[in-house]
């Protein structure tokens with residue numbers, strides 16, 4: 001396996017084990033707030049952050065939605081601060097005011113979310129337009145249906161801004177599937193609004209193919225992925241899902257298992273330490 | 279001659295863009311008379327940003343520009359359009375400092391007018407913003423007031439809803455409170471109603487009605503001079519709040535605050551509780567001099 005893919009796998013592994021800890025701590029009631037787990041979707045922000053920060057050496061403005069743990073962790077957020085935030089402590093990313101859904105960090109240029117899905121699109125667009133800085137905006141397959149998101153994609157395209165729009169398409173709006181809500185894909189919309197776009201799987205190889213377009217012009221990526229757990233909280237839906245992490249781990253054999261075990265311990269210790277500080 | 283409100287706003291926008299290098303944004307700015315002549319003829323390269331016609335997204339774009347430190351003047355040509363422009367300003371910009379410790383200052387120029395223009399374009403809608411924390415609401419009607427508000431905005435990092443009225447754009451005079459020794463009633467007037475209230479007070483006081491008049495500039499936080507509160511405390515028949523919005527909003531809220539401070543009965547007068555039509559008969563205009571006089575006569579006679 002290429003080094004690059006191993007590096008991305010390590011990032012994914014960290015987020016996966018972080019989220020499994022969140023799951024566990026919701027179950028045992030250390031975490032008492034609604035939490036939106038990124039588990040299953042980690043490859044998207046792990047790959048993107050690797051290409052953008054490590055390879056392109058760009059530090060973008062980041063606008064995420066409620067399911068933002070993976071974004072925060074992958075783009076360089078301090079995991080201890082996120083643990084504290086989930087525990088509602090003053091030392092958290094947002095002194096306990098952000099919870100799980102509204103994480104922000106000045107250090108990594110990540111802006112908070114107000115809880116209204118999709119508002120990060122016009123707000124991120126405004127910040128990008130006014131600053132002309134590279135800006136990455138994460139949407140869900142549901143939030144892209146918001147009227148204000150559609151019109152903002154149009155204006156971003158018209159103004160030719162250095163903006164990268166990522167649709168984390170888990171095919172779900174809470175529990176309602178895409179096919180119940182619409183008959184078009186995000187890239188159809190982008191095309192109509194004259195913005196370049198792709199509709200791909202969350203395989204790092206596929207994501208990498210678009211790297212040359214990042215922040216060069218407005219660009220939308222609809223990335224198909226799988227949400228492993230409930231919309232919020234610690235629970236599993238009762239149908240089988242593809243899990244790219246487990247799939248990749250198996251594919252790369254013993255080294256995958258080794259990384260998995262090592263990072264599992266590391267994350268478990270991290271949580272243990274933060275919990276003991278309570 | 280002294281500058282008008284229109285000239286004052288135009289100068290402020292010019293200074294904001296050309297000297298401070300900040301932004302002004304809104305819809306159709308560079309057409310249809312440059313928003314009642316309140317904008318200098320500047321373009322995108324100067325910071326005058328034409329947005330698309332997407333009102334909801336527009337409020338979000340202004341919010342994002344504020345996050346980026348560009349202190350946007352966000353222009354809303356008719357206050358009624360705030361039903362679509364307000365959501366992200368109120369739910370994001372106004373909370374940003376508190377929740378994320380990131381300041382997000384926006385200067386919303388929200389413009390009212392009325393007279394046969396129907397239910398959406400007519401009147402002030404500042405009550406729409408009133409209930410949310412983190413917003414400052416002001417309604418300057420004179421050049422000095424407008425300049426003072428802009429300077430305050432530039433010194434701080436808050437979101438300002440500046441409730442303007444086209445009826446004030448030609449005004450070049452300052453509006454002065456009227457203090458009567460031992461008044462019968464004190465009027466607290468907001469926005470365009472201040473001009474009609476002034477006329478009404480002049481007429482009534484000629485007839486020895488003993489009415490004081492307090493001009494409201496700061497709606498949220500609500501600020502009035504101490505001496506006007508003292509006037510209210512002495513007023514035999516309490517007070518009257520007059521607004522260019524529906525009474526079920528700011529007017530009644532302020533009345534309640536004043537009532538608690540003074541222990542007096544406070545009445546309200548604003549738009550009638552109906553939609554405005556386009557015909558003269560079906561319109562819903564702010565209280566004029568005649569209506570104000572009639573309301574005061576009723577209050578004084580009833581007692």
Ligand SMILES: Cc1ncc(C[n+]2csc(CCOP(=O)(O)OP(=O)(O)O)c2C)c(N)n1
Pocket residue numbers: 065066067115116117139140141142143144168170172173174231
């Ligand atoms: C304006 C608004 N309407 C409705 C909701 C309720 N809501 C919360 S999350 C959600 C689904 C979001 O789905 P998606 O954008 O695909 O993100 P995902 O949860 O799948 O990551 C909905 C409808 C909301 N938060 N905001």
Ligand SMILES: [Mg+2]
Pocket residue numbers: 140141142168169170171172173174
């Ligand atoms: Mg979804």
